[in-house]
Amino acid sequence: xxxxxxxxxxxxxxxxxxxxxxxxxxxxxxxxxxxxxxxxxxxxxxxxxxxxxxxxxxxxxxxxxxxxxxxxxxxxxxxxxxxxxxxxxxxxxxxxxxxxxxxxxxxxxxxxxxxxxxxxxxxxxxxxxxxxxxxxxxxxxxxxxxxxxxxxxxxxxxxxxxxxxxxxxxxxxxxxxxxxxxxxxxxxxxxxxxxxxxxxxxxxxxxxxxxxxxxxxxxxxxxxxxxxxxxxxxxxxxxxxxxxxxxxxxxxxxxxxxxxxxxxxxxx
Amino acid sequence: xxxxxxxxxxxxxxxxxxxxxxxxxxxxxxxxxxxxxxxxxxxxxxxxxxxxxxxxxxxxxxxxxxxxxxxxxxxxxxxxxxxxxxxxxxxxxxxxxxxxxxxxxxxxxxxxxxxxxxxxxxxxxxxxxxxxxxxxxxxxxxxxxxxxxxxxxxxxxxxxxxxxxxxxxxxxxxxxxxxxxxxxxxxxxxxxxxxxxxxxxxxxxxxxxxxxxxxxxxxxxxxxxxxxxxxxxxxxxxxxxxxxxxxxxxxxxxxxxxxxxxxxxxxxxxxxxxxxxxxxxxxxxxxxxxxxxxxxxxxxxxxxxxxxxxxxxxxxxxxxxxxxxxxxxxxxxxxxxxxxxxxxxxxxxxxxxxxxxxxxxxxxx
Ligand SMILES: [Zn+2]
Ligand SMILES: [Zn+2]
Numbered sequence: 013x014x015x016x017x018x019x020x021x022x023x024x025x026x027x028x029x030x031x032x033x034x035x036x037x038x039x040x041x042x043x044x045x046x047x048x049x050x051x052x053x054x055x056x057x058x059x060x061x062x063x064x065x066x067x068x069x070x071x072x073x074x075x076x077x078x079x080x081x082x083x084x085x086x087x088x089x090x091x092x093x094x095x096x097x098x099x100x101x102x103x104x105x106x107x108x109x110x111x112x113x114x115x116x117x118x119x120x121x122x123x124x125x126x127x128x129x130x131x132x133x134x135x136x137x138x139x140x141x142x143x144x145x146x147x148x149x150x151x152x153x154x155x156x157x158x159x160x161x162x163x164x165x166x167x168x169x170x171x172x173x174x175x176x177x178x179x180x181x182x183x184x185x186x187x188x189x190x191x192x193x194x195x196x197x198x199x200x201x202x203x204x205x206x207x208x209x210x211x212x213x214x215x216x217x218x219x220x221x222x223x224x225x226x227x228x229x230x231x232x233x234x235x236x237x238x239x240x241x242x243x244x245x246x247x248x249x250x251x252x253x254x255x256x257x258x259x260x261x262x263x264x265x266x267x268x269x270x271x272x273x274x275x276x277x278x279x280x
Numbered sequence: 281x282x283x284x285x286x287x288x289x290x291x292x293x294x295x296x297x298x299x300x301x302x303x304x305x306x307x308x309x310x311x312x313x314x315x316x317x318x319x320x321x322x323x324x325x326x327x328x329x330x331x332x333x334x335x336x337x338x339x340x341x342x343x344x345x346x347x348x349x350x351x352x353x354x355x356x357x358x359x360x361x362x363x364x365x366x367x368x369x370x371x372x373x374x375x376x377x378x379x380x381x382x383x384x385x386x387x388x389x390x391x392x393x394x395x396x397x398x399x400x401x402x403x404x405x406x407x408x409x410x411x412x413x414x415x416x417x418x419x420x421x422x423x424x425x426x427x428x429x430x431x432x433x434x435x436x437x438x439x440x441x442x443x444x445x446x447x448x449x450x451x452x453x454x455x456x457x458x459x460x461x462x463x464x465x466x467x468x469x470x471x472x473x474x475x476x477x478x479x480x481x482x483x484x485x486x487x488x489x490x491x492x493x494x495x496x497x498x499x500x501x502x503x504x505x506x507x508x509x510x511x512x513x514x515x516x517x518x519x520x521x522x523x524x525x526x527x528x529x530x531x532x533x534x535x536x537x538x539x540x541x542x543x544x545x546x547x548x549x550x551x552x553x554x555x556x557x558x559x560x561x562x563x564x565x566x567x568x569x570x571x572x573x574x575x576x577x578x579x580x581x582x583x584x585x586x587x588x589x590x591x592x593x594x595x596x597x598x599x600x601x602x603x604x605x606x607x608x609x610x611x612x613x614x615x616x617x618x619x620x621x622x623x624x625x626x627x628x629x630x631x632x633x634x635x636x637x638x639x640x641x642x643x644x645x
Pocket of ligand 2: 171173187
């Protein structure tokens, strides 16, 4: 079996994997190992066992360890007769390998089960991959359950997305999630993108922060609206108004009970 | 009176975004740009309830009415489409794989008559706005999609922040929400075994190369897509300029690889192409991967001026037409695998013989 010579000790330090497609077989390969087909995937948060692993791009992967890629097409899987790990009936033709807490794990799936799990070269589109990795962690779990959560449980008051859901799907539930899950994002965005601030097409937000009638309201919106109003007031040199707004923001941030602090859907 | 199936209108017309004359059409097949957008104040599709989704669709529909490019566009709900029609749209690159497999309330798509623009509603984001064209025309395409997007903002309030730009369901798209991609035909680099090296090089600058088709067939047609990954911290025009530079370099490498093959192994190359032509002209059963492989070889032959009677568009279009959804749409019924292989060979033979006949006619005048 081909060996992976640098186990994942730390999600930050070596948090990247690549995905390969050789003759229809997909394998995740740890940083520094070569893949012979032009496929890579985007970063997602995925929780595996007790470890939150962040997947990122292949280039980051290759250079994360400052090592040259090792050329290895994993001959261990060539011509192997293996039963599918999921159904146990069919011959496994899809082989997945990854490192969890320093241990190498393998998953072997028949094409049917692989299809069900959406394992294909398009899986870098994300959701399916995150889901797969999540299930994969369950299947190969060896770590005792009592390990503490690495990330505190958070819930978005607007859309009720939990941090667990976010880690599983890699998807946020609403615009306010960007505030709520900021701690996650501050870590993730630099690895995903060339920068952390928007550069490019801009649109003007309405001054009154008006939203569609059936919109979901939340305290976060209130804060944002006030901040937008404040910016506007300052730029219009309406300093009295600005001072009032500043006080209101201060109150809100200090935990003054807000009148619309409930997650109320205003639907007809 | 029974309304005509809107998808039939598309099936009756050639694949527009492959038929137009694009610059550099030999190696660069087509260009696509998509923007991810969400509406302010409404949960993203993953967290939206039925009424949210319906409301999003209604608002987008009203906004689309203000876009001249979308005049008389096809407006269909995914739930109203038969499986065959959804696969057809997928193969035509008008909807995504995810959108193809969902039939939730509010999942919808708007397709411009000319197929150069489509808007998916309630996919991963509320809107996925996409424009396509033949050849490499990144700059023009960006102007087009930017224009359409701006028209939509006149009637839609997007989820947007000054710091993070356009807010998307997945943080991988936040900021510009742009994905620009160019489809390339790279048989020379595949022959020369240089695809991997190119892929690595492209990755190091934050762009990605991937195969076009699904599992197994992904490299059969030697078609690859190069696209950006980062959407935050760089402007759309910067991303597009960078992508254009990368494409020019890849195209240059492809040209060199072809030149080297021509110089070192001309007979090998001609034989490979000639055999492909023979098979495509005369086969009665064609599996998908073989068809793609041989069409790719033939396309290379056309680029090398070996065939005066066939143009690259014919091959481009065949590559789309020979997919299962298209074949079944043409026959207007479900076909099993064997029937598809026969239908595939029929259509390829028919097209190539047509081209042949036309030239003979021209010569006899
Ligand atoms: Zn199985
Ligand atoms: Zn939320």
